């Protein structure tokens with residue numbers, strides 16, 4: 001029997017108090033995600049249950065029980081407290097998918113500080129704009145990433161502490177650097193968890209928009225309510241499950257479901273901190289007897305590409321339920337997994353801003369391959385007319401996906417950017433920035449994004465950020481960045497540039513520019529192709545018309561060109 005039972009029954013008189021009751025929370029109580037994900041599970045008699053099975057390069061393994069997670073997160077919290085870090089301070093977690101990232105996240109929250117996880121492949125520029133916006137007090141990182149932090153010390157006076165989790169302290173550190181060894185530090189059995197309330201800030205995740213700098217999405221501790229219940233009902237996490245969420249906690253899936261949803265449900269989860277290969281992923285499922293798997297379409301398409309023979313080499317019979325998020329899950333991928341893995345991937349739709357799943361396929365509900373499913377109980381979703389913002393009630397008519405604010409994990413603000421935040425709301429609706437239709441059976445079908453943001457392999461990349469970085473290259477005069485179709489990643493970054501006099505277009509320069517962006521921003525933001533142009537298409541007021549370049553890449557009609565310069 002699945003946790004949700006019947007979706008149709010659940011939506012009838014749904015109330016979030018279901019989750020509050022299960023978590024033993026009453027309005028006005030203290031609520032701290034760090035405590036709920038560790039101390040509470042121990043109090044429920046699961047102190048010795050495995051919380052984390054971690055595997056790194058070369059098959060190195062580490063295991064932590066819920067009691068280990070409880071004590072180690074206390075230890076980290078106390079360490080940060082002794083440094084003078086306090087509630088409300090932003091503490092960045094800038095690490096690979098190592099145990100310190102998962103457990104440190106809870107430690108930061110136990111202290112009442114705000115966890116700011118950032119993808120460890122970010123280059124110094126991507127890192128800097130995000131730290132700058134948040135005026136981050138401390139960063140917890142690894143030796144392999146610290147050089148990126150050191151590069152921006154002069155520009156980051158607010159950054160008082162750089163904490164290395166894998167440093168022996170023997171080599172000299174600069175005066176802002178300290179080191180902390182999670183497994184060897186004196187364990188702190190008891191820590192006074194900061195009395196955070198429902199509206200106390202918890203997590204700050206950065207997400208990219210079409211224009212302007214990345215936006216810091218502020219979440220609060222009350223988000224736990226919907227993260228807990230969606231993990232339970234949609235991912236169907238049960239007592240004996242071994243759960244594997246492949247997302248990196250530098251992105252929202254990796255925290256909402258790779259930490260909070262999993263551990264607040266007392267689930268044993270495993271983490272593979274190596275690159276992708278179909279063989280190593282299947283081997284990991286087999287070895288750990290993974291039963292519940294939450295992944296992303298790009299990974300699924302990569303598995304498909306690796307072929308069906310490789311699947312046969314492994315015993316994947318432990319798998320019980322599969323789900324996906326981050327980008328459109330094409331029908332072929334669902335049909336393939338049903339045929340080859342014996343189970344379909346259940347699509348889920350949500351965003352950094354929504355904090356928890358919004359439109360999903362549920363265990364026990366018929367899957368229509370290619371559909372995102374139906375709104376989670378308690379979520380009021382609508383499709384709005386893009387011009388009037390009126391609700392479209394007839395099926396199969398595309399429009400803007402909108403949600404009535406009020407679910408627990410909804411973002412509470414874009415950090416220091418109230419203006420952009422306010423623009424996300426119209427007539428009492430939160431506008432997701434995506435388009436969809438629903439059919440006569442109430443199933444939702446993704447149509448596309450409503451902006452120029454590039455979704456590459458489930459990661460959002462801002463064309464503005466890449467364009468700005470390109471302009472810092474000595475050879476580039478002008479730049480325009482759009483998505484280009486890609487078989488596996490669905491979209492990849494493509495740049496159009498004009499060159500400054502004296503620079504020669506060619507492959508050597510192309511590679512040099514690509515590398516420049518990879519280092520400055522990240523491998524995700526690196527253009528996969530650079531096209532040299534004599535001029536870029538512009539409006540008469542001088543604005544570059546990305547739309548035309550995008551249409552060219554996708555073989556679409558160029559549309560209205562009346563504002564074109566010439």
Ligand code: PRX
Nearest residue numbers: 325326327328329348349350351352446460
């Ligand atoms: O465009 C939608 C796409 O990813 C965006 C959210 O990205 P992010 O905030 O980084 O969060 C990703 C993980 C929650 C959405 O606005 N997206 C997400 N899920 C789906 C999707 N597009 C189609 N189908 C999905 N299931």
